[in-house]
Amino acid sequence: MKILDRYILKTFLVPFVATFLIVLFVLVMQVLWQTFENIAGKGISLPFIFKFLYYTTLIITPQALPIGVLLSSIMALGNLGENYEFAAAKSAGVSLQRLVRPLVFLTIILSGINFLFLNNIYPYAVLKQKNLYLNIKKKKPAIALVPGSFNSDIPGFQIKFEEKYGKEENLLKKVLIYDLTGGKGNQKVITAQRGKIVSEEGSRYMTFILYDGYYYEEHVKSATTSIKRKKMAASNATFKEYEFNIDISSVSGNDDLNKTNHTKNYMMLSLNQLGDTIPNLKASYDETLLIKSKNIFVSTVAKDLYKYPDSLKAKNINPNILENFNLQNKINILNSSASKAGRALSSLKNNTSSIKWKRKNLNFFDTEYYNRIAFSLSCLILFFIGAPLGSIIRKGGFGLPMILAIAIYVTYFFSNTFGKNLAEESSISAFLGSWVAAFIMVPIGILLTRRATKDKGIFNVDTITQPFINFFKKLFSKKETS
Numbered sequence: 152m153k154i155l156d157r158y159i160l161k162t163f164l165v166p167f168v169a170t171f172l173i174v175l176f177v178l179v180m181q182v183l184w185q186t187f188e189n190i191a192g193k194g195i196s197l198p199f200i201f202k203f204l205y206y207t208t209l210i211i212t213p214q215a216l217p218i219g220v221l222l223s224s225i226m227a228l229g230n231l232g233e234n235y236e237f238a239a240a241k242s243a244g245v246s247l248q249r250l251v252r253p254l255v256f257l258t259i260i261l262s263g264i265n266f267l268f269l270n271n272i273y274p275y276a277v278l279k280q281k282n283l284y285l286n287i288k289k290k291k292p293a294i295a296l297v298p299g300s301f302n303s304d305i306p307g308f309q310i311k312f313e314e315k316y317g318k319e320e321n322l323l324k325k326v327l328i329y330d331l332t333g334g335k336g337n338q339k340v341i342t343a344q345r346g347k348i349v350s351e352e353g354s355r356y357m358t359f360i361l362y363d364g365y366y367y368e369e370h371v372k373s374a375t376t377s378i379k380r381k382k383m384a385a386s387n388a389t390f391k392e393y394e395f396n397i398d399i400s401s402v403s404g405n406d407d408l409n410k411t412n413h414t415k416n417y418m419m420l421s422l423n424q425l426g427d428t429i430p431n432l433k434a435s436y437d438e439t440l441l442i443k444s445k446n447i448f449v450s451t452v453a454k455d456l457y458k459y460p461d462s463l464k465a466k467n468i469n470p471n472i473l474e475n476f477n478l479q480n481k482i483n484i485l486n487s488s489a490s491k492a493g494r495a496l497s498s499l500k501n502n503t504s505s506i507k508w509k510r511k512n513l514n515f516f517d518t519e520y521y522n523r524i525a526f527s528l529s530c531l532i533l534f535f536i537g538a539p540l541g542s543i544i545r546k547g548g549f550g551l552p553m554i555l556a557i558a559i560y561v562t563y564f565f566s567n568t569f570g571k572n573l574a575e576e577s578s579i580s581a582f583l584g585s586w587v588a589a590f591i592m593v594p595i596g597i598l599l600t601r602r603a604t605k606d607k608g609i610f611n612v613d614t615i616t617q618p619f620i621n622f623f624k625k626l627f628s629k630k631e632t633s
Contacts, residue, residue: 232545
């Protein structure tokens with residue numbers, strides 16, 4: 152490898168590693184922030200949180216890679232232009248194409264890595280992350296009794312105490328418990344000066360042992376009026392020690408977070424698996440349409456309509472079918488036709504949503520298949536926008552290149568998402584929807600590359616302003632001569 156190639160690669164790789172890691176961190180934190188509400192308060196241990204972040208990082212990597220390539224290419228080529236290294240290279244007879252040649256090969260390699268990620272690692276990470284997220288989301292909050300306020304995490308109980316102390320923090324002071332498990336209207340109150348919580352790990356029960364307290368319960372049962380409630384008996388007692396168990400199986404949070412219940416999502420499949428699944432889905436969709444259309448055909452007796460032309464000629468019947476019947480039969484025929492048409496219309500309305508969903512589900516798989524291929528080339532496409540743009544603006548650092556990179560990537564990402572949405576709604580084909588962003592960005596890349604090669608600016612302002620300048624010059628010269 153020549154010294155020039157090593158220098159160009161070093162100029163590119165240093166900002167690339169930095170920008171890639173920064174972008175990856177920002178995107179992962181964004182996902183974590185969006186899912187924080189469903190994770191917080193679930194009593195999830197740190198290893199599971201780190202596992203969730205690990206899978207999220209793998210999912211985000213194919214998205215962060217093109218941004219890193221775009222931003223670092225603008226910065227690297229901008230630095231070369233800002234430091235007049237382009238001018239020095241050109242004076243030595245080295246063209247722009249020769250300068251960026253090692254970067255082109257590197258970007259092709261990065262595009263290949265991006266494809267491998269999207270085809271192999273991305274589906275695995277989505278499978279693991281989605282299942283872990285859904286398991287965490289379903290997990291009920293862990294029991295954490297807080298002093299000074301009513302704790303209502305345990306269904307059927309309101310528990311309050313002033314202080315929690317002891318080595319295991321299982322000793323309580325000034326305990327107040329409302330037991331609401333006896334049914335509607337049943338009031339049961341327990342107070343105690345001291346208490347203790349005994350709970351073994353993995354057990355479905357939490358044991359409360361209370362000391363020096365008071366117990367009160369109204370036996371309301373089925374009494375509905377205030378008079379009946381006054382007549383109902385109530386029980387109360389003081390106690391030195393009172394022990395009872397509470398079933399905490401519904402909130403103990405012992406669910407297995409590693410369960411894999413969801414495996415059919417289109418994002419969890421590789422290209423080969425998508426390619427095997429799409430024909431089956433398409434055959435199922437076509438079969439559904441065929442069955443529904445046959446049902447309508449049969450229910451409307453449409454087949455009999457084909458018999459009429461021959462029978463009319465043979466039997467010399469009036470072409471206006473209704474004129475061959477008396478008034479009552481006409482009414483019966485019209486009522487029967489309206490009834491069959493109504494049933495057919497009702498069948499269509501009832502089946503529309505299911506048919507639309509089948510079509511949309513097929514579109515999801517179809518679009519994902521083409522989008523994996525299209526998005527893997529995003530590194531190469533954005534490089535041929537970023538590299539010539541950097542050589543044109545001749546500005547390094549994080550300022551202007553960052554703004555330009557964000558604007559370009561937002562345009563690319565928005566057009567890609569817009570195309571996917573159109574394809575998923577069957578407005579355009581899955582192939583076209585997946586390649587919309589490429590169709591928009593490739594001409595821009597070609598234009599910028601041509602202008603950078605010819606050492607021109609992004610826009611030639613003179614071609615717009617010069618005609619106006621010439622017009623006013625001629626106008627004022629005529630006035631002066633006159």
